[in-house]
Amino acid sequence: MSKAADSSARASVKIRDVAAFADVSTGTVSNTINHPERVHPRTRLLVEQAIRELGFVPNQQARVLTGAVSNVIGLVVLDVESPFYMGAAHAVERSVRDSGLVVMLCNSEGEIVRESALLSMLAAQHVRGVLLAPATPEEHADRYVNLPQDLPVVLLDFDGGATHCSVSVDNVAGGALAVRHLLDLGHQRIAYVGGSLSLRQFAQRAAGARQAMADAGLDPEEMLTEVSVSGLGIRDGQRAVELLLEGTLPEAIFCGNDMLAFGVYRGLVNAGLRVPEDVALVGYDDIDFAKNWVVPLTSIRQPIDDLGHQAAQLLLDHSSRDSSHVHRQVILKPELVVRRSTDRRVEPRRPGSAGGTVKR
Amino acid sequence: MSKAADSSARASVKIRDVAAFADVSTGTVSNTINHPERVHPRTRLLVEQAIRELGFVPNQQARVLTGAVSNVIGLVVLDVESPFYMGAAHAVERSVRDSGLVVMLCNSEGEIVRESALLSMLAAQHVRGVLLAPATPEEHADRYVNLPQDLPVVLLDFDGGATHCSVSVDNVAGGALAVRHLLDLGHQRIAYVGGSLSLRQFAQRAAGARQAMADAGLDPEEMLTEVSVSGLGIRDGQRAVELLLEGTLPEAIFCGNDMLAFGVYRGLVNAGLRVPEDVALVGYDDIDFAKNWVVPLTSIRQPIDDLGHQAAQLLLDHSSRDSSHVHRQVILKPELVVRRSTDRRVEPRRPGSAGGTVKR
DNA sequence: TTCAGAAAATGAAGCGATTCAAATACCCTA
DNA sequence: TAGGGTATTTGAATCGCTTCATTTTCTGAA
CATH class of the missing domain: 1.10.260 (434 Repressor (Amino-terminal Domain))
Incomplete structure (x- = not known):
């Protein structure tokens, strides 16, 4: 100018x-x-x-030094390549953007050592606060008393009990939702395919599945086959089918995540079975691919945007009125999305008629 | 203790x-x-x-204020939910971790306004340097002279010319690679399905495709059908097939990314055509799904890890020896990964025999 | 025992912005 | 035109840490 x-x-x-x-x-x-x-x-x-x-x-450093609150918030996740966390990250970012804040995204890779290194680094940066997806394997929420006292922290996808603010999704309810849906459709012999049960989320989803069966008056011990595979990918799902085929085939299969479900689908198709005619299939997470899969996949949708948004709000709240802050735990409910993989009445959607040009 | x-x-x-x-x-x-x-x-x-x-x-703020270099580097991407950028982000993070640096990930969402806001915010934070995937639609590299002079910047997935350090992947070569592969297999009438040509990457890949045909002595005008769709998702690929079916079916289809290729696959299957028997199919990016797709997809793999790694190194270099730094442009080559979608001789891999347990 | 030179420790002066008590400038009324 | 009150502006002190010119302490040779 x-x-x-x-x-x-x-x-x-x-x-x-x-x-x-x-x-x-x-x-x-x-x-x-x-x-x-x-x-x-x-x-x-x-x-x-x-x-x-x-x-x-x-110079922002100088400003903060004189007492201004930083305009940076930290976000520590277990895996930067996971669509779940990145979805949440995006939601967080969108909801703090207008307040002029930026997000510092860090990757703990699930390792506690790295996690605490990151936390003290964030504390040293004097960030406004931190959203933390804890790397703790089990509910050792008490471990977090070691956090720098003056660092506002909100736990993400983890119920922090009374000692911390947290926003989480009810995995037990999600598992129950899936199985209840299958029961409603008349299926009784159901299999649950999940990752290692030492992963909190999978254990909780399995618990929900069991609970739903029990609520329906069925004995989970008898009617619910549980398969645990070591990984969480498509190939592991395929492997799970092989294990299942060694016994009596269940009427429906509920998978701990969508990738496993895709793998299960392939395994079934390879074995000459049809979805949903021979076996009904439910996934978890409702990732983008679910609705576009060969047979659109019924899945449990996590309220990711809401998760990120609420966590951000909680943190802003927590970090502004410094006095008298009461820790709040928000627990969000997942949602069932029914598609063809469980219900053949759901019509496959035709591709839209969006624009396109051909040059021959 | x-x-x-x-x-x-x-x-x-x-x-x-x-x-x-x-x-x-x-x-x-x-x-x-x-x-x-x-x-x-x-x-x-x-x-x-x-x-x-x-x-x-x-207190890190105080340290930096007294002249220490910050241990934070900025990373500005066009989309935090894209596997491509997140892969790169992860690689960047891994390669600076040992130097005690952390990455501040920011999302410009492709908007120039947001991008410059982020850049001046990063400058105000006095970060060590910035890795930037520019939101500029075309090669207006000169626009970047406006960057704060003392902020070391390395352009990511963008060739910055002589005025900036940059690391990019040769999209023209990638397009050529794909088409040459198809030509080698004996296909001659080829279609290219890409997003809007105003997206740099897609335009370049198309150019590469044309060039490969020309090099083979074929007239691209005649033998190469170009389809542009508005979006970049599965549904858009399906739509592309509909457009293609209005004319003569090509012998092979090369898609500007894997999602489009998956859509094209579905479109073909819906039309009763088989891959690769009736039509050969090549994608681009080699995302995780490619190798696990119903028919494993031949694709062009981007050296994402390398991209992130080299960019990080360039930035570290750039931001340490402040004197006499010459801008370097690194251009990486993509790689062809052949799978069944173009070559029926490639055996479908059997699922591994990883562990798994069943509780009946 | 003394003393030069090396080693270690000290503490005041910044870094760049914000604050706030004190100093000025301005306005209006008497 | 003086006086009192408000509106502005000023600039030194401060935030927490690093630096560096000094001072103090230690060594070991004479």
């Missing part, structure tokens, strides 16, 4: 330079930035002009 | 407190942290002890 605009690219401009340029004191510059109402409109214009000419950007 | 350990959770401990506790000066504490060799072993032990007792964590 101005002839001096390119000077912005010179060495870092500090508040003193702006003050000198506008011929006012540093205090006035600071005020026009942080308390514009305190400075005379004429002066304000002058200073704003100078700021623009010089391309001044206040 | 010590009886005073829990005091760490008290209010924030500063270097003065440590100094008082260990009965030394602040300078000495600082030295034992940053230049241990300058302080007497005996004293050092004392101070380290005190640091531990008090749970002292130096």
